[in-house]
Amino acid sequence: MTFSIMNIVERREGVLLEDDLIRLLENDVGEFSERELNRALMKLEVKGLIHIQTIKKNQRMIKRIENDQKYLTVGED
Numbered sequence: 001m002t003f004s005i006m007n008i009v010e011r012r013e014g015v016l017l018e019d020d021l022i023r024l025l026e027n028d029v030g031e032f033s034e035r036e037l038n039r040a041l042m043k044l045e046v047k048g049l050i051h052i053q054t055i056k057k058n059q060r061m062i063k064r065i066e067n068d069q070k071y072l073t074v075g076e077d
Helices: 002-011 018-029 034-046
Strands: 015-017 050-056 059-064
Touching: 002 015, 002 018, 002 034, 002 050, 002 059, 015 018, 018 059, 034 050
Parallel strands: none
Antiparallel strands: 015 059, 050 059
C-alpha cells in the first residue's frame, strides 16, 4: 500500500488531502481499513518520505518531503 500512496502523492504534485488520497487509493488497491491506511502513512512518515499535517479535527494534508527538506520532531530544534 505504501507504494500506491507514494504514486498517488507524486501524481498530485506532492500535496493532497487525506479524503482525496482515500478516494484515489480505493480505485488503485480496492478496499482497506483505516488502520491499514494509518499504518502505511506512518511508515512513510518515519522513512522521511512524507509529512502529515492536521488541518482540522478530521482532515489531514499529506505532503511529499523533498530531498532538501527536513521536519524536526519535538525536542530536535
